[in-house]
Amino acid sequence: MPTYYFHLRFGPRVQLDSEGADFADLAAAKREAITSAAARISAQQHPGDDPTDWRIEIADAGGQHVATVDPSGVVAD
Template sequence: MSRYFFHLHESGSVTLDEEGSELADLAQVRHFGLKGARGLMAAQVCEGHLYLDGKIQVVDAGGAEVMSLRFAEAVAISPPTA
């Protein structure tokens, strides 16, 4: 298990994940990050807005970026846009 940090980039601001999460592999990291992004987006929709330009930047314990999960890629939009 390795520790990963999920930093939120949204509307020009960054919220750092100070605690991180212990996960076994990059598949779990991706699943965890997408679930978090979708939860944040659902809360936004409940408030009447949605910012698809946000992302979650995932870094390892050494601070190296391992992936970036864009909100716009976290959900399928129907009907698809051009």
């Protein structure tokens, strides 16, 4: 199974995922990133928090950027 990394981007700053996780394919990795984004949005409970000031950038095992999950398109539970 391929390994994908979910890096968090806050404007110009990036928090790198050094562990990664194995997924069947990129579509499965995107689904997990969307689930993670929804959980992160739900956890932002402070007034004034902007749930859209970050992104999840998915990279493959070679470090190549393969997709971005934008929280503005994610609905939290």
